[in-house]
Amino acid sequence: MNDNMHPTMPVIRMLSPADVPAFRAIRLESLQRDPGAFASTTQDWLGISDADWQRHLVDNAIFAAFEGETPVAIMGLMRQRASKMAHRATVIMVYVRAIWRGTGLAEALLDMLDRHAAILGIRQLELAVRADNAGAVGFYEKAGFAAIGRVPGGFLQDGQEFDEILMARRTRRQHPNAGANR
Numbered sequence: 001m002n003d004n005m006h007p008t009m010p011v012i013r014m015l016s017p018a019d020v021p022a023f024r025a026i027r028l029e030s031l032q033r034d035p036g037a038f039a040s041t042t043q044d045w046l047g048i049s050d051a052d053w054q055r056h057l058v059d060n061a062i063f064a065a066f067e068g069e070t071p072v073a074i075m076g077l078m079r080q081r082a083s084k085m086a087h088r089a090t091v092i093m094v095y096v097r098a099i100w101r102g103t104g105l106a107e108a109l110l111d112m113l114d115r116h117a118a119i120l121g122i123r124q125l126e127l128a129v130r131a132d133n134a135g136a137v138g139f140y141e142k143a144g145f146a147a148i149g150r151v152p153g154g155f156l157q158d159g160q161e162f163d164e165i166l167m168a169r170r171t172r173r174q175h176p177n178a179g180a181n182r
């Protein structure tokens, strides 16, 4: 914990398939409150079944921060499936409720992801962010991500195109048994 963290920081844990209600609550909140930040819309996610919500939790490592029983932040890790790319994962669903921004909670979540990634033998974290999302780009740069590419007009929202910035950083930790080909 760094010095400027809130004294009663939410508790971060990985979500299990039993956590669908909390997952649904914080994911829909993120899409509703910051619709410009995500590739999906609220509508995309409102229609999915409980089994689909569960599948997201099984297929990906998704962490949430809880204030008591209430989820207030979320961040996930989607690993590449192909064996020669399994050392790479994409950071997804990044959202911190507005009152918890600037507290170090986003950094703490990213650190949990990094720790988990290293245990899995993941060497590189990647992500995509809308170019005009200065707060998120600033957060990622502060966390050591560097821009590795740009997709012109990568986001199309209400008929308007926005560039997408691709970013990456190596995991801060390495798996103790990570060999040359992991």
Ligand SMILES: CC(C)(COP(=O)(O)OP(=O)(O)OC[C@H]1O[C@@H](n2cnc3c(N)ncnc32)[C@H](O)[C@@H]1OP(=O)(O)O)[C@@H](O)C(=O)NCCC(=O)NCCS
Pocket: 034, 037, 038, 094, 095, 096, 097, 100, 101, 102, 103, 104, 105, 106, 107, 128, 129, 130, 133, 134, 135, 136, 137, 138, 139, 140, 142
């Ligand atoms: C992205 C998000 C998780 C970051 O969390 P946060 O608590 O706001 O991030 P932090 O305060 O730790 O870091 C933000 C950093 O970005 C920089 N920053 C913030 N706003 C900025 C701006 N408008 N322009 C440039 N840099 C900015 C600052 O360097 C800041 O660090 P500092 O306060 O130490 O100087 C949070 O803002 C959020 O949930 N946003 C809405 C959803 C979203 O955009 N998700 C990302 C989808 S890709």
